[in-house]
Amino acid sequence: MTSEYSENARPLRRPGRPRSEQARLSILGTTAKMMEDLPIRSITIDGIAKAANVGKPTIYRWWDSKCALVMDAFLERMTPASPPKPDTDITQNLVNLLKGTIEHLRGREGEIVAEIIGEGQSDPHILEEFHTRFFCQILKPARQIIERAKEIGMIDQNLDTNLALDILYGPIYYRLLVRHQPLDDHFTQSLPGRVVSALQLSAS
Amino acid sequence: MTSEYSENARPLRRPGRPRSEQARLSILGTTAKMMEDLPIRSITIDGIAKAANVGKPTIYRWWDSKCALVMDAFLERMTPASPPKPDTDITQNLVNLLKGTIEHLRGREGEIVAEIIGEGQSDPHILEEFHTRFFCQILKPARQIIERAKEIGMIDQNLDTNLALDILYGPIYYRLLVRHQPLDDHFTQSLPGRVVSALQLSAS
Amino acid sequence: MTSEYSENARPLRRPGRPRSEQARLSILGTTAKMMEDLPIRSITIDGIAKAANVGKPTIYRWWDSKCALVMDAFLERMTPASPPKPDTDITQNLVNLLKGTIEHLRGREGEIVAEIIGEGQSDPHILEEFHTRFFCQILKPARQIIERAKEIGMIDQNLDTNLALDILYGPIYYRLLVRHQPLDDHFTQSLPGRVVSALQLSAS
Amino acid sequence: MTSEYSENARPLRRPGRPRSEQARLSILGTTAKMMEDLPIRSITIDGIAKAANVGKPTIYRWWDSKCALVMDAFLERMTPASPPKPDTDITQNLVNLLKGTIEHLRGREGEIVAEIIGEGQSDPHILEEFHTRFFCQILKPARQIIERAKEIGMIDQNLDTNLALDILYGPIYYRLLVRHQPLDDHFTQSLPGRVVSALQLSAS
DNA sequence: AGTTAATCGAGACGGTACGTCTAGTCTTATT
DNA sequence: AATAAGACTAGACGTACCGTCTCGATTAACT
Numbered sequence: 001m002t003s004e005y006s007e008n009a010r011p012l013r014r015p016g017r018p019r020s021e022q023a024r025l026s027i028l029g030t031t032a033k034m035m036e037d038l039p040i041r042s043i044t045i046d047g048i049a050k051a052a053n054v055g056k057p058t059i060y061r062w063w064d065s066k067c068a069l070v071m072d073a074f075l076e077r078m079t080p081a082s083p084p085k086p087d088t089d090i091t092q093n094l095v096n097l098l099k100g101t102i103e104h105l106r107g108r109e110g111e112i113v114a115e116i117i118g119e120g121q122s123d124p125h126i127l128e129e130f131h132t133r134f135f136c137q138i139l140k141p142a143r144q145i146i147e148r149a150k151e152i153g154m155i156d157q158n159l160d161t162n163l164a165l166d167i168l169y170g171p172i173y174y175r176l177l178v179r180h181q182p183l184d185d186h187f188t189q190s191l192p193g194r195v196v197s198a199l200q201l202s203a204s
Numbered sequence: 205m206t207s208e209y210s211e212n213a214r215p216l217r218r219p220g221r222p223r224s225e226q227a228r229l230s231i232l233g234t235t236a237k238m239m240e241d242l243p244i245r246s247i248t249i250d251g252i253a254k255a256a257n258v259g260k261p262t263i264y265r266w267w268d269s270k271c272a273l274v275m276d277a278f279l280e281r282m283t284p285a286s287p288p289k290p291d292t293d294i295t296q297n298l299v300n301l302l303k304g305t306i307e308h309l310r311g312r313e314g315e316i317v318a319e320i321i322g323e324g325q326s327d328p329h330i331l332e333e334f335h336t337r338f339f340c341q342i343l344k345p346a347r348q349i350i351e352r353a354k355e356i357g358m359i360d361q362n363l364d365t366n367l368a369l370d371i372l373y374g375p376i377y378y379r380l381l382v383r384h385q386p387l388d389d390h391f392t393q394s395l396p397g398r399v400v401s402a403l404q405l406s407a408s
Numbered sequence: 409m410t411s412e413y414s415e416n417a418r419p420l421r422r423p424g425r426p427r428s429e430q431a432r433l434s435i436l437g438t439t440a441k442m443m444e445d446l447p448i449r450s451i452t453i454d455g456i457a458k459a460a461n462v463g464k465p466t467i468y469r470w471w472d473s474k475c476a477l478v479m480d481a482f483l484e485r486m487t488p489a490s491p492p493k494p495d496t497d498i499t500q501n502l503v504n505l506l507k508g509t510i511e512h513l514r515g516r517e518g519e520i521v522a523e524i525i526g527e528g529q530s531d532p533h534i535l536e537e538f539h540t541r542f543f544c545q546i547l548k549p550a551r552q553i554i555e556r557a558k559e560i561g562m563i564d565q566n567l568d569t570n571l572a573l574d575i576l577y578g579p580i581y582y583r584l585l586v587r588h589q590p591l592d593d594h595f596t597q598s599l600p601g602r603v604v605s606a607l608q609l610s611a612s
Numbered sequence: 613m614t615s616e617y618s619e620n621a622r623p624l625r626r627p628g629r630p631r632s633e634q635a636r637l638s639i640l641g642t643t644a645k646m647m648e649d650l651p652i653r654s655i656t657i658d659g660i661a662k663a664a665n666v667g668k669p670t671i672y673r674w675w676d677s678k679c680a681l682v683m684d685a686f687l688e689r690m691t692p693a694s695p696p697k698p699d700t701d702i703t704q705n706l707v708n709l710l711k712g713t714i715e716h717l718r719g720r721e722g723e724i725v726a727e728i729i730g731e732g733q734s735d736p737h738i739l740e741e742f743h744t745r746f747f748c749q750i751l752k753p754a755r756q757i758i759e760r761a762k763e764i765g766m767i768d769q770n771l772d773t774n775l776a777l778d779i780l781y782g783p784i785y786y787r788l789l790v791r792h793q794p795l796d797d798h799f800t801q802s803l804p805g806r807v808v809s810a811l812q813l814s815a816s
Numbered sequence: 817a818g819t820t821a822a823t824c825g826a827g828a829c830g831g832t833a834c835g836t837c838t839a840g841t842c843t844t845a846t847t
Numbered sequence: 848a849a850t851a852a853g854a855c856t857a858g859a860c861g862t863a864c865c866g867t868c869t870c871g872a873t874t875a876a877c878t
Binding site for chain 3: 837838839840841842
């Protein structure tokens, strides 16, 4: 008992000087600011260190690579996904989510997402972490809606939720990454309805 | 007179030593061999030059960047898309094309495609050329089928062919690039039917 | 009350935690051990701190630089110079001292002396302290003999004692530091007689 | 016959772009200039590269280490030893050489020699090359005189020439390196006679 | 047959950024 | 106040490639 208490009481603090939150924030902030203006490729650890008034080893102590840092800086600033509005028509709800996603990925933020996924092609760790921290967050509302729809029988119970999400979002990221066509208004208007219909929602 | 003739006869040949086809092939071959084993990121111009017994400027004379060369080496070896079989059910034909694509993108070749698209995120030229030389080729059969279907009224005339292709192929490249889920048999079995149905083919 | 007593009882004790003699010894011992095996250049404060289980600031609190510490560690272990045997022939006594010095400087200890003098070239403090703590000690017997010889008229009174010591010991340290020739037996046999004779001792 | 000719004719030129003499001179010159003002320890390869308008790898291509470069820069500018005047009294000639050496080692040049020998304590290659390129040159005249003296019987044939040189020059470098006493006028006046006498030159 | 001009190989060049190392200082909880 | 631990700023280290340049040698069409 006592030991459990004392163990709990232990503030889990390693000895030695604790890491400087100020340095961490300075690094992340500088990186985020650079990402606004520059392609990720042209951002360098040297440059971040200099601009953040920080030693290079301090950066390497906490991030494995430039890309891990960039991702962190991006995700820290990311606005969390808003939960789905409960009392809305499911079809309409999904369509709205997709429209929001497309609009969100226009502009610099979409470019950054594309660049990170691009960098991730040569570093699986990046991709894995980006998936859990970005995609899982961003897709959570749609996932919840789909699972709810399966529960109430509006969607075939055998439809794999992951597959459904791929059908809904795949075309968007395909355009974002291959850039053969823009994420324009026509796309925003016409895509969501088509892909939501592929889920074959029965009238509830 | 003679000069006019001779000028016409001149096969647009610049004076000086003509470029060595042998060098070109050696460069492309070496690059292709390296791509089999190594991630594109770790391939270097220096390395190619050394392995191909070729001077670095010889490479730069004919390709702008490592990535352009890699793409060339990849596309040169790519098997051309087979045309769609004419007298088959359109739905089935599209499903088969998608299944073939998924199977094709498993393995090293899919990895290379992903890596090239990844590199392309920081170099729009790459992406543009990859689109015209890879995607347009690879998607040509599906495009023809869709346009044929529109002609004969099986598909809504107002459906943008590009959008249709995105709906069909988007989920595949989404999985290829984000790697959240594998391109496995379950995906091969279940995806194509779903997305083809999103095109709402009416019974002819 | 009690506090007053105890305060009085405190024997010249500065407030705060007293410096740890254990830490000092651990640092010196670790350094000495490292010097046995490694060239001084490759010894680092970081390394000493880690091996001695000591914080870096604790080292810096007591020694100005790596080199000061190394010198301390070396001198602490140095065997003190034995005094000259009084009733011996002066010439022979000097020759014996020189022979002893040469033999002493063979092996690791001579290497360390050379390394310290080497480091001293870029740090006058080191050299100065090494002179007073090493050379003055090591040369004391020879200095005493020479001064005694001057007193009794065996050596020209005008011969500067420092100059005499340079003539005697210069060639040895010259070889030690420039390493153009080894401190071998031939050197041990032939040098001392020659340089002692340069002092022109008259038969007493 | 012909082959011999053609072999001779071969300009012994390696393929590839020849190294830039301009870069070499810029590096050596910059280094030499830095050595005038700064202690060797505080000179950095980065600094040289920047000041010489040269890439760091260019320096590393041709010199193993900062110290090798510094030595090269020093030796390239060193005035070659003047040959001994032939028809002079041998004793006087040696004394003059020693006086010249002492005066030469006063000032910055002597400091540099000391610093190089100091650095050499942690790098035997440096010391070895410095010996062959500096000491052998600088001592050549004295060596010739001593050998000539041995030939004509003025010096004991059994006296090792290297030992003789150590006796003559050892005290000078001892003072230069240990710095316990300055290389002052008194030293210049009194040392040479003493050490030359230790060679026991008989009247020719 | 000789000239001309662009090619080829090789590899050095000025640069940039890398990731590591070490120095010496600072911050924390503990003693 | 001194300790052990370890994070901090700072900046040099030596390496890897970049893309360009400079060579001598080669190759063919055009004098």
